[in-house]
Amino acid sequence: MDAELQQSLTALLGRERVSFGESIVDLHSRDESYHTPHRPDAVVFAQSEHDVVSTVHFARQHRIPLIPYGAGTSLEGHTIPVRGGITIDFSRMNRILEIRPDDFLVHVQAGVTRQQLNDALGPHGLFFPVDPGANATLGGMAASGASGTTTVRYGTMRHNVRSLSVVLADGSLLQTASLASKSSSGYALTPLFVGSEGTLGIFTSLWLTCYGIPTKTIAAIAEFPSVEACVRTSTALIGIGLPVVRVELMTPRYLAVVNQQLNTDYEEVPTLFLEFSGTPESLAADVEQASAIAEAEGCTHFHHVSEDGARRALWNARHNAAYAMIHAHPGLKHMSTDVCVPISRLPEAVLHAERLIDEYHIRGGLLGHVGDGNFHVSMMVQPADPREMQEVQEFHHRIVTHALALEGTCTGEHGVGLGKMRYQEAEHGAALGAMWAIKNALDPLGILNPGKKLPPLPELNLTPQCS
Numbered sequence: 001m002d003a004e005l006q007q008s009l010t011a012l013l014g015r016e017r018v019s020f021g022e023s024i025v026d027l028h029s030r031d032e033s034y035h036t037p038h039r040p041d042a043v044v045f046a047q048s049e050h051d052v053v054s055t056v057h058f059a060r061q062h063r064i065p066l067i068p069y070g071a072g073t074s075l076e077g078h079t080i081p082v083r084g085g086i087t088i089d090f091s092r093m094n095r096i097l098e099i100r101p102d103d104f105l106v107h108v109q110a111g112v113t114r115q116q117l118n119d120a121l122g123p124h125g126l127f128f129p130v131d132p133g134a135n136a137t138l139g140g141m142a143a144s145g146a147s148g149t150t151t152v153r154y155g156t157m158r159h160n161v162r163s164l165s166v167v168l169a170d171g172s173l174l175q176t177a178s179l180a181s182k183s184s185s186g187y188a189l190t191p192l193f194v195g196s197e198g199t200l201g202i203f204t205s206l207w208l209t210c211y212g213i214p215t216k217t218i219a220a221i222a223e224f225p226s227v228e229a230c231v232r233t234s235t236a237l238i239g240i241g242l243p244v245v246r247v248e249l250m251t252p253r254y255l256a257v258v259n260q261q262l263n264t265d266y267e268e269v270p271t272l273f274l275e276f277s278g279t280p281e282s283l284a285a286d287v288e289q290a291s292a293i294a295e296a297e298g299c300t301h302f303h304h305v306s307e308d309g310a311r312r313a314l315w316n317a318r319h320n321a322a323y324a325m326i327h328a329h330p331g332l333k334h335m336s337t338d339v340c341v342p343i344s345r346l347p348e349a350v351l352h353a354e355r356l357i358d359e360y361h362i363r364g365g366l367l368g369h370v371g372d373g374n375f376h377v378s379m380m381v382q383p384a385d386p387r388e389m390q391e392v393q394e395f396h397h398r399i400v401t402h403a404l405a406l407e408g409t410c411t412g413e414h415g416v417g418l419g420k421m422r423y424q425e426a427e428h429g430a431a432l433g434a435m436w437a438i439k440n441a442l443d444p445l446g447i448l449n450p451g452k453k454l455p456p457l458p459e460l461n462l463t464p465q466c467s
């Protein structure tokens with residue numbers, strides 16, 4: 001961006017909202033992944049919807065890429081401005097606009113974070129369940145189609161965004177849906193924009209579904225002789241309709257890192273971390289039934305806790321597992337697979353991945369949201385070492401192609417960004433043509449987060465307008 005454009009952008013928005021400073025553009029050149037950073041030309045700290053609209057008009061007029069930025073915690077290079085341009089940072093649009101306890105709805109600006117939202121909902125006896133681990137923004141979580149440990153009970157962002165305020169690439173505004181809890185009216189735009197990774201529109205505010213805080217919650221761990229026994233148990237618990245809120249698999253490699261980093265002493269065997277909620281009366285019976293099911297699958301140790309502190313301590317290990325892995329490998333970058341398969345194929349997919357971890361001597365480990373058929377392998381890598389990167393990429397490729405062969409997806413929740421673009425054709429085939437038609441209709445100049453999500457499709461002769 002030349003000096004003249006810099007001046008007009010500053011004149012348009014005011015000095016306090018625009019930065020070209022080294023440290024600021026540097027901070028917005030990367031996410032939390034291993035992908036190569038690339039700086040934006042400018043960072044706009046939007047303070048209102050009007051700022052976003054003005055920035056979009058400016059970018060459109062000058063054909064400049066626009067990259068929405070929440071907390072920058074995504075894992076596939078989503079926020080990296082690969083073609084330069086203007087990053088719109090939402091950290092200053094962080095107001096909770098309205099809480100409607102009677103409708104179980106909350107209206108937030110896009111830069112509100114998950115923890116901030118739950119602090120505000122708590123006094124109303126409510127909470128927002130989607131929990132991707134990092135303290136991400138709700139705008140970023142919606143745009144990346146995030147989910148996490150509670151998906152098995154409460155669903156993903158797709159299930160919990162009721163309606164979005166979106167600024168389109170031509171600077172116009174739309175609301176994706178009414179606030180009704182169901183509707184057969186019009187096309188379903190909300191789930192289209194959720195997961196669009198900043199490529200179809202820019203969210204300024206979101207209406208989200210929230211839930212009553214359960215009367216009682218019990219956490220448990222169950223240790224098993226094998227990963228298959230863990231998965232079978234998880235499937236059985238869900239199958240009989242027990243009120244499972246979380247069911248997470250930790251493998252011995254991951255538990256070893258957690259023990260070392262968090263000073264815990266978990267048995268380093270395949271383990272399920274579980275959470276159940278309900279009334280005190282129903283929960284006692286539910287946990288007893290869960291314990292019996294686990295035992296039938298060969299569980300060697302089942303331990304449950306209900307007191308708040310003990311429960312948090314137990315879940316702390318699972319919650320901070322990825323950060324424990326990162327801290328255990330200073331100087332290395334975190335790369336994560338994120339495949340999801342039909343639940344019946346999960347044991348096969350996990351065992352295949354575990355074998356490959358040994359074969360490739362991967363520094364890292366596997367953990368999974370087993371109730372959803374979703375698992376991650378954390379790989380700690382040195383991006384500057386081309387030989388290591390080639391091997392790790394080959395390992396990663398084998399896991400993803402295996403998941404696709406099992407009728408799964410290349411990403412259950414982290415999204416496509418840069419890292420998963422190469423699998424879009426294999427996974428979606430001709431449907432990619434329809435996706436490009438939507439992209440071109442909503443963003444004909446290709447200014448919204450270009451170079452992400454959709455690969456070019458030469459064989460279908462659908463050349464993207466911004467390539």
Ligand SMILES: Cc1cc2nc3c(=O)[nH]c(=O)nc-3n(C[C@H](O)[C@H](O)[C@H](O)COP(=O)(O)OP(=O)(O)OC[C@H]3O[C@@H](n4cnc5c(N)ncnc54)[C@H](O)[C@@H]3O)c2cc1C
Nearest residue numbers: 070071072073074078136137139140141143146147198203
């Ligand atoms: C240790 C660790 C563990 C993680 N575990 C999980 C997990 O279990 N599940 C999971 O789903 N994710 C996980 N993640 C990934 C990450 O936290 C999520 O993808 C998160 O939803 C991204 O939110 P963000 O605010 O950081 O968005 P960013 O990273 O800033 O942006 C993500 C995408 O959203 C777009 N975007 C941001 N704001 C807007 C907006 N207002 N309008 C339109 N587009 C926008 C960006 O352009 C980008 O494409 C993990 C990350 C880390 C570091």
